[in-house]
Amino acid sequence: MEEIKENIEHDLEYYQSGIRQLYMRSYQMYLFSLLAIMMVTIVGIGLADMIIKVLLVIVFLFELAGVFYILKYIRGEAFDSYFQKIKTQLPEGFQKMQVIETQEDDKAYYFLDDQELFVKLNKKNTRNFPSKIRQYTLLVGFAPELSKDMLEQPLEFFYYDITQIKHSENYKKEILKNTNFLAKRRKRRVQSAILTAIFLLLLGVVLFSGVKAFFKENNSESNHYQVEYDYWDD
Numbered sequence: 180m181e182e183i184k185e186n187i188e189h190d191l192e193y194y195q196s197g198i199r200q201l202y203m204r205s206y207q208m209y210l211f212s213l214l215a216i217m218m219v220t221i222v223g224i225g226l227a228d229m230i231i232k233v234l235l236v237i238v239f240l241f242e243l244a245g246v247f248y249i250l251k252y253i254r255g256e257a258f259d260s261y262f263q264k265i266k267t268q269l270p271e272g273f274q275k276m277q278v279i280e281t282q283e284d285d286k287a288y289y290f291l292d293d294q295e296l297f298v299k300l301n302k303k304n305t306r307n308f309p310s311k312i313r314q315y316t317l318l319v320g321f322a323p324e325l326s327k328d329m330l331e332q333p334l335e336f337f338y339y340d341i342t343q344i345k346h347s348e349n350y351k352k353e354i355l356k357n358t359n360f361l362a363k364r365r366k367r368r369v370q371s372a373i374l375t376a377i378f379l380l381l382l383g384v385v386l387f388s389g390v391k392a393f394f395k396e397n398n399s400e401s402n403h404y405q406v407e408y409d410y411w412d413d
Contacts, residue, residue, distance in 0.1 A: 184270040186311040187338075191266055194308045198319055198334070201306060202258055205321040205333040210249050217242045252330065269336055281339040283346060288318060290337055298322055298335055316341050 191198070220239045224232055251257060280291045288300045305320025318337045322329075 183273055183312065187270045187273060188266055189311050190308060190317050191262070191269070193311075194317070194319075195262065197306055197308065198262070199258055201304075201319055201321065201334055202261070203253065206249055206253050208321075209330070210246065210253075213242060213245055213249065217246070249330070252333075265334075265336060272336075273338055276338045277340075279337070279339075281337075281344045283344060288337075290339075298337075300335055300337075310338065312338065314340050314342055 217239065220235055220242060224235045224239065227235055252261075275292075278292070282289045282291065283302075286302060288302065288305065290298050290300075299322060300318065300320040301323055304323070305318055308317040308319065310317045315338045318339060319334055321333050322335055
């Protein structure tokens, strides 16, 4: 066990630069998504009526607080603290990883614990690092699903035996029979639907306020020209 711990620490130190890049990329993704929503909110504040404008200002303040919250994790000392935590946790979880089944398709890796989906990692968000532990590969990436620990623990770390990974075309058909997987997928879809609904509602408020302001301005100009025309006509 001591040898495994030393090898894991060696892997983490050796690939620290690549792990840092994935760490930063995950927070950049969160930050850019939040900034895009903030741009929509700002446009809405400029176009909305007073009551809606006050609500949007409150929403914007929460979004701004979210930006500062994310920025604190991008600092160098934040990564150093996170990295030291991983160096402690990963050796402890290695024994459990040995019984986790690893499967993949063209787009993602799937890690299953007793046929229950433990985590899914999209290939475009992951990197494989050859390990000092023979036959094992260290996979590091960030999961696309929402979770309560997604900011404090942005990356997933897995060791898998490269000789045991399965390339199963029937994997999705089999996993869809699993009740726990269906429940987790349903929960993720509900969370995604709620966030989408909030974004669409915010966008709808902005568009409605913009259209309303446009017609109000046109009516005002039309009334002005009508008054001026009546004046000269008299």
